Amino acid sequence: AQSVTQLDSQVPVFEEAPVELRCNYSSSVSVYLFWYVQYPNQGLQLLLKYLSGSTLVKGINGFEAEFNKSQTSFHLRKPSVHISDTAEYFCAVSVPTGGGNKLTFGTGTQLKVEL
Amino acid sequence: EPEVTQTPSHQVTQMGQEVILRCVPISNHLYFYWYRQILGQKVEFLVSFYNNEISEKSEIFDDQFSVERPDGSNFTLKIRSTKLEDSAMYFCASRLPSTDTQYFGPGTRLTVL
Numbered sequence: 001a002q003s004v005t006q007l008d009s010q011v012p013v014f015e016e017a018p019v020e021l022r023c024n025y026s027s028s029v030s031v032y033l034f035w036y037v038q039y040p041n042q043g044l045q046l047l048l049k050y051l052s053g054s055t056l057v058k059g060i061n062g063f064e065a066e067f068n069k070s071q072t073s074f075h076l077r078k079p080s081v082h083i084s085d086t087a088e089y090f091c092a093v094s095v096p097t098g099g100g101n102k103l104t105f106g107t108g109t110q111l112k113v114e115l
Numbered sequence: 116e117p118e119v120t121q122t123p124s125h126q127v128t129q130m131g132q133e134v135i136l137r138c139v140p141i142s143n144h145l146y147f148y149w150y151r152q153i154l155g156q157k158v159e160f161l162v163s164f165y166n167n168e169i170s171e172k173s174e175i176f177d178d179q180f181s182v183e184r185p186d187g188s189n190f191t192l193k194i195r196s197t198k199l200e201d202s203a204m205y206f207c208a209s210r211l212p213s214t215d216t217q218y219f220g221p222g223t224r225l226t227v228l
Contacts, residue, residue, distance in 0.1 A: 032215050034216075036219070042221055043119075043121075043206060043219045043220050043221040043222050044158070044206065044208075044219040045219070046216060046217075046218070049215070049216060051215060090157075090158060092158075094215055096215060101146070101163075101210075101215055102148070102160040102163055102171055102173075103148075103150070103158075103160060103208075103217060104160065105157045105158040105159070106157060107156070107157045108157060108158075
């Protein structure tokens with residue numbers, strides 16, 4: 001079975017500062033990795049994904065993440081945040097079985113951007 | 116841009132009542148999913164559905180739950196006899212067979228009184 005750990009439940013940061021949201025996963029097989037964002041009262045929107053290839057993945061809204069297999073991590077970064085980035089961020093994994101490919105989510109990190 | 120839609124956005128029901136949550140997946144997607152998020156907790160997988168049958172389900176998805184694709188566009192989740200602990204946000208998702216990216220709907224907030 002797979003699991004995802006997001007150690008930081010809340011991350012406060014000032015506008016225009018850099019931010020890193022941490023994600024570690026556990027799996028005995030290769031996984032696909034995802035970051036989703038949930039704005040208040042909205043559904044989950046895909047930010048970026050890692051399936052294979054380059055370990056540095058760029059997503060929407062200026063976010064990027066780096067897959068590190070040895071550390072089983074997939075941390076999300078943004079060099080300069082904006083007030084509009086305030087949201088809940090979820091890291092998720094799926095196992096590429098060719099079947100259902102369910103997503104297993106972490107507990108989420110609330111990013112709060114302050115002026 | 117096509118998107119997954121869900122109705123209703125909020126459903127309030129009495130314990131023991133049946134509820135049906137509705138989803139319209141993106142039109143050419145063939146894999147469908149239901150997830151739920153209890154307030155303050157993580158998003159949890161409930162069930163995946165492909166080719167008119169369940170492909171995988173979690174231990175949460177017991178006999179009180181069922182899914183159906185009654186026509187070419189809707190995908191429904193039925194809870195036969197709701198319990199207080201079924202109160203949660205329920206998300207529908209869909210994807211193409213050729214990718215692993217799931218697209219989520221805005222969710223239905225279910226409140227069981």
